[in-house]
Amino acid sequence: MKYLFSGLLALLFSTLVGCYASNPLPPGGGIACTQEAKMCPDGSAVGRTGPHCEFAPCPAAKP
Numbered sequence: 001m002k003y004l005f006s007g008l009l010a011l012l013f014s015t016l017v018g019c020y021a022s023n024p025l026p027p028g029g030g031i032a033c034t035q036e037a038k039m040c041p042d043g044s045a046v047g048r049t050g051p052h053c054e055f056a057p058c059p060a061a062k063p
Contacts, residue, residue, distance in 0.1 A: 033053035037045040040058035049056045 031051060031053070033048035035047070037047050038055045038058075039045055042059060044059060046056040046058060048054065
C-alpha cells in the first residue's frame with residue numbers, strides 16, 4: 001500500500017511539472033487572442049489578430 005501511494009504521488013507530481021514545463025510563457029509575456037471568428041458578407045470568416053486582438057479585415061467583395 002505504501003508503494004502504491006508513493007507511485008501515485010510521483011505520477012501526479014511529474015504530470016504537473018510536465019504540464020507547466022511544456023507551456024512556458026513567451027518572453028515579454030506575449031498576448032493570446034480568443035478563438036472567435038467574424039462572418040464576412042461574402043460568407044468567409046476572419047479571426048482576431050495583432051497586438052490588440054482586433055478582427056482581420058474581410059476580403060474585398062468581388063464585383
